[in-house]
Amino acid sequence: MVCPQNTCGSPPVFATFLYGDALSCPVFSLSRRGQVFGSVCLLSFLVNFGRVAFAPLVDPFMSIFQVGAGAAGVVASAVWVGSALTRIPTGWLLTRISRHEAILGMGVFLTASAAFTAMAPTLTAVAVGALLIGLASGVFYVAANPLVSELYPEKPGWAVGIRGMSSQLAATAAPALVGLALAVALDAWRLVFWSLGGLTVLSLVVLAVAARRAEMPDAGTADRNLWGAVRSEWRLILTGVALLGTTGFVWQGTFNFYVSYLTAAKDLPRGAASTLLTVVFAAGVPAFFFSGRLADRFPHVPYLLGVLASFLVLLFALTYTSGFAALVALSAVLGYVIHSLFPAIDTYILTSLPDETRGSAYAAFSGTMMLIQAPGSAAFGGLVEAGVGYDAVLRGSALGLGAVAVGMALAYRASWLPEGG
Numbered sequence: 001m002v003c004p005q006n007t008c009g010s011p012p013v014f015a016t017f018l019y020g021d022a023l024s025c026p027v028f029s030l031s032r033r034g035q036v037f038g039s040v041c042l043l044s045f046l047v048n049f050g051r052v053a054f055a056p057l058v059d060p061f062m063s064i065f066q067v068g069a070g071a072a073g074v075v076a077s078a079v080w081v082g083s084a085l086t087r088i089p090t091g092w093l094l095t096r097i098s099r100h101e102a103i104l105g106m107g108v109f110l111t112a113s114a115a116f117t118a119m120a121p122t123l124t125a126v127a128v129g130a131l132l133i134g135l136a137s138g139v140f141y142v143a144a145n146p147l148v149s150e151l152y153p154e155k156p157g158w159a160v161g162i163r164g165m166s167s168q169l170a171a172t173a174a175p176a177l178v179g180l181a182l183a184v185a186l187d188a189w190r191l192v193f194w195s196l197g198g199l200t201v202l203s204l205v206v207l208a209v210a211a212r213r214a215e216m217p218d219a220g221t222a223d224r225n226l227w228g229a230v231r232s233e234w235r236l237i238l239t240g241v242a243l244l245g246t247t248g249f250v251w252q253g254t255f256n257f258y259v260s261y262l263t264a265a266k267d268l269p270r271g272a273a274s275t276l277l278t279v280v281f282a283a284g285v286p287a288f289f290f291s292g293r294l295a296d297r298f299p300h301v302p303y304l305l306g307v308l309a310s311f312l313v314l315l316f317a318l319t320y321t322s323g324f325a326a327l328v329a330l331s332a333v334l335g336y337v338i339h340s341l342f343p344a345i346d347t348y349i350l351t352s353l354p355d356e357t358r359g360s361a362y363a364a365f366s367g368t369m370m371l372i373q374a375p376g377s378a379a380f381g382g383l384v385e386a387g388v389g390y391d392a393v394l395r396g397s398a399l400g401l402g403a404v405a406v407g408m409a410l411a412y413r414a415s416w417l418p419e420g421g
Contacts, residue, residue, distance in 0.1 A: 033151050050079075050110065053174050053196075078128075080374055082135040083370065090139045091229075094359035109132070155296055161290070164343045165286075165288035177192070223355065236349065253397070283339065295343060299419075
């Protein structure tokens, strides 16, 4: 593959925007750090696939294990609970070992967890396996985001965005891949987790070899006091939690009930509604890619507030939109906007933190906001079950986010929020 301008000079502006300094001439080549980055992105795909694979298995589990929706739903919830539980402890772990060592250990644990799930004889055992896979994912995200931002300190948003795009590809592909396995045989769901374990082993070998050959960043060597980092960076942590915790709370409820909402309030067939949810997730793939690059170029807080404002406007618009074509378009924009928030806030947090507190403070932010997000689906479903209409819940959610956005905008004008690195 030749350089886009067919010379050995500087690449064109658009190519630089897309690929950063990773673009070389005459071919796209990976440095040793690039090989580490690539293996982390591959693991990112596998880790998130392990989390999201349980959602399309809820209905099959009801048939396989002869249980109701509530019992099957516990499995899908368990993986997210696990993902929240290990994030702050991982911050402490990173004060003792390096980022890539934590990821390697996580991979071994993920492999064992996937094998346990594949052999699970009962739904209770499957739920335990889901919890274990979730625990592994929490370790991964807290270790991986600081690592990739330190691998490319001159373009951390790009690195975080590419890593996030790898996860989002898994979220988009999981329903189809799981469905393909189930089309072979209902019991072939076990093959999904055997495959996850096997591919994780191969990815670990690649990462271990690449990390041994590369000169790894040493930015985290001075980060040795988790609670000291929290005390010194509490304003930044609180800012991130206030923004992403509240928005994530709303988003958890929205996407988990998106199909139900479209069938009940928009009179769409279930198949069409499921397609629109896929559109929402698919739109997140380019969102991670481009938003990471934009986060490197724009002032962090104004960009984040702009994304938040766009999201709440789209929630309002969703309640007034009808017709399949219009809902397809709105779902694509909604998916792009909400997924743009994630790499942007990770870039804001990671670039604002000094080397001596980055891993610990990021873990505190990540774990806290995840615990706030987790009950979003339960709150959304509880309100609907109590008789509140879907549209009313979405509009109320948008109003609540509007209050958060206004409050943060005022705090930014008053210079109370950290500016970011």
